[in-house]
Amino acid sequence: MTTTAKVKRGRKFDQVIEGARRVFLRDGFDGASVDDITREAGVSKATLYSYFPDKRLLFLEVAKGECRRQAETAVEFDDTDSAPETVLTIAGRRIAELASSDFGRSVFRVCVAEAERFPEIGHEFYKSGPGLVRQRLIAYLEGAVARGQLAIDDIPLAAAQFAELCRAEVHVRRLFHLDETFSAKRRDGIVRGAVEMFMSRYGVRNRD
Amino acid sequence: MTTTAKVKRGRKFDQVIEGARRVFLRDGFDGASVDDITREAGVSKATLYSYFPDKRLLFLEVAKGECRRQAETAVEFDDTDSAPETVLTIAGRRIAELASSDFGRSVFRVCVAEAERFPEIGHEFYKSGPGLVRQRLIAYLEGAVARGQLAIDDIPLAAAQFAELCRAEVHVRRLFHLDETFSAKRRDGIVRGAVEMFMSRYGVRNRD
DNA sequence: CGGACAATAGACCGCTTGGTTCAGTTCCGG
């Protein structure tokens, strides 16, 4: 109780999670057998089942953990003093990076596949991924509007638009293996396009 | 040979496909058992296996068929005489509708889930869905630029941007069950936002 | 009307799965 453990009841807990993480992200829920996981984790079946009552709960735990990890890599807006172009470019790069990374893609795939069977995973994913980005973007945009840097009527819509623009091409083409990688250059081009489009719509200079 | 059949070797062929379609779209590849499918199709196992050598091939056939169906509902650009705002609004509605429909969502989900195991399904889906939309949008935009209606430097990027803007919010929130339906009104609002943004970036009036 | 033959239903097979059990081994704090 004094060290690290509280809920987790044994020394191999982390091994189990880590092994399950790798196998589930690679093979999905159905594709991963419990034996695969124990092998990957270097742990016996009995040990695994001493931590988790069944495969479903183990999966939920892993999936939620990955969603939390995803949240950690999400955008943050510290430097709100710079011009919107600058702030949005930096934020956009983070969004595009996550969308094209192996990690982001794997988590997305597995959450989409199992969102029907495990609805809470769907919610968790949204909340810690697109939802979080959306929320932080909204907060930033509100500030920028108040500061007179941007002119936006429907801020939630604008936030969704910007995020979606940064994922244009990148996400879908990686998901379906049309591109095996995205160069930083190409990604930056897409982000630049997103910022340009966003600014020409909501920048203070061009009011309609 | 005189009637309807040519390739398909029996009268229950369509029943099999239809049953498999329903079960696969509902439960995915692993989630669907062959017995489920025969039950749903009202057909015996032997009958099914007389048409398809194994479950994998049946799935591929169904998935490809659904991709073809998806292609049929994709955007088309007949009326290119109207103003870009009008043409894009109509096209955008089609894109947003498909993205938020049960059909579009199911096909997307199942293709994402199995794109790793069946790479050709990933390609087929892209080709008959986002890829087709992109291609047709590019063709239209090229025309509009030539006609002097729009000013676009990177047409493929612009096409991707527009399509993505129309799917903003709609797609993700439906995928993860944050909204069970999308009213036509709300959808139209998103499409209007997409068109406005697109026009303020690429409309001929606002050159930078 | 009858016989040949394809289509069919569903019992059946071998195998893998998630999950359990248990006798024995390792680890670690006191």
Add this chain to the structure above:
DNA sequence: CCGGAACTGAACCAAGCGGTCTATTGTCCG
């Protein structure tokens, strides 16, 4: 260095899986 908790490995189970096989039904042509 001891005692108990954590861990192991393998054997084991029932259930469900994809796929096959055979006995029966239905159909069509002479």
